Amino acid sequence: MEIRQLKTFITIVKLGSFSQTAQFLGYTQSTVTTHIQLLEKELDTALFERFGHQLMLTTDGERLYDYAEQIAKLADDAKNEFDNFQVPRGPIVIGMPESLCVYYLTDVLKEYSSLYPDVGLKLQLGIASEFRTLLRKNMMDLAFCLEKNIRDADLVGQLLWPEPIVMVASPKHTLAKQKQVKVKDLQGQTFVFTDSGSNYRMALEEILIKADVQARTVLEIGQIQTIKQFVISNLGIAILPLVVVKEEIEAGLLTALRWQGADLKTNAYLVYHKDKWHSHAIRAFIKLVQERLLKRVDPE
CATH class of the missing domain: 3.40.190.10 (Periplasmic binding protein-like II)
Structure with missing residues (x-):
């Protein structure tokens, strides 16, 4: 039983799809299928079953999910504990609308990559409603959103600038x-x-x-x-x-x-979940965004 197999399993449960999991993790769909088959073979049980087009956990799958989340969290905690805290490293998943990516964030992303080459930036283009879902599932670390205001109780929104x-x-x-x-x-x-x-x-x-x-x-x-x-x-x-x-x-x-x-009119926000743990890589990114893009504005 490997950590990557368990993380693949967790991601399938959260996204509800083998194909979406493959796209999100950067695997081929056959790799995702192999991870699950190996887990099922080792545990001698089925983890998923299908009802029409709906993918559902079996009873054993539900039992494994609780353990898998604990194991994955412990693995991440151990990695963070032994990382070199002076040098940001590891992956960051950031969501952003196409307009902000192309017209505002290109230079920031280029500078960040130059400063911190050990950080793997994964960018996802989309819209705020998609980002909210991924932030709440802890499958996205940060998101840029064009909103009049951010009032979600579980999300923190850093106002950056007004966008006409x-x-x-x-x-x-x-x-x-x-x-x-x-x-x-x-x-x-x-x-x-x-x-x-x-x-x-x-x-x-x-x-x-x-x-x-x-x-x-x-x-x-x-x-x-x-x-x-x-x-x-x-x-x-x-x-x-x-x-x-x-x-x-x-x-x-x-x-x-x-x-x-x-x-x-709307505003540009940098958004993250209020309970999100900020690695040094995430902190460094937020700091750079604030230094390069933050303007003194007051939301309505």
Whole structure:
């Protein structure tokens, strides 16, 4: 029975999927399957069973899980005890939206990697709702989020800077010629949105619902660069952080609409679980972020 096999087992239980576990741990799916088969062979029992598409622990699997968590924690504690505390090392899992990664964090990540080459940075792009789940399962150490505020009782949010949000369209779009764009003007428009779950997208959708304004079409695209190209081609309107579209606005490829509706602004936060133990690697990362990116702002 090996620690890595037990950690694979724990991760499957938390994520509920062999394929997601393989992706998260950086293994092939066959490696994940082999780890479980070896455990089952050694213990002479089945650890999982399937009901349709649902993966469930057997009774013996539930018994092993309690031991596996204790063993994994003891192994991590022992490693931390004997690490060289003067030099940050080990892995850090960090979640971040694509916009923050590309436009704000590249230089910080490069500097951190140069300062602490023994730390393995694992970055996961996504949205705040996904990060919250992983932080609560202790499968992510830190996350950057674009939120108006962080009010979760079990999460700590370090406010970094205010992030303006703009509504953009092609200069050829009919709304680009208007001196003011109000909620009613969005009736029947096509929107090009990021993945559902982004804070500023949900804010606009709430505004539209309250005003009983309906979009003609919603195009949901995960890649910001693709969204910008769609809007430049006059396929719809988008709302994005200003930093993402600043160059295109200055170049005349996009127009910032003169939005007169409710404020869509948001803030950038560095978030972690209140009970998370901070290794020296995590502390060093937080310190560098605060030194390079923290601005003196007050949340509303």
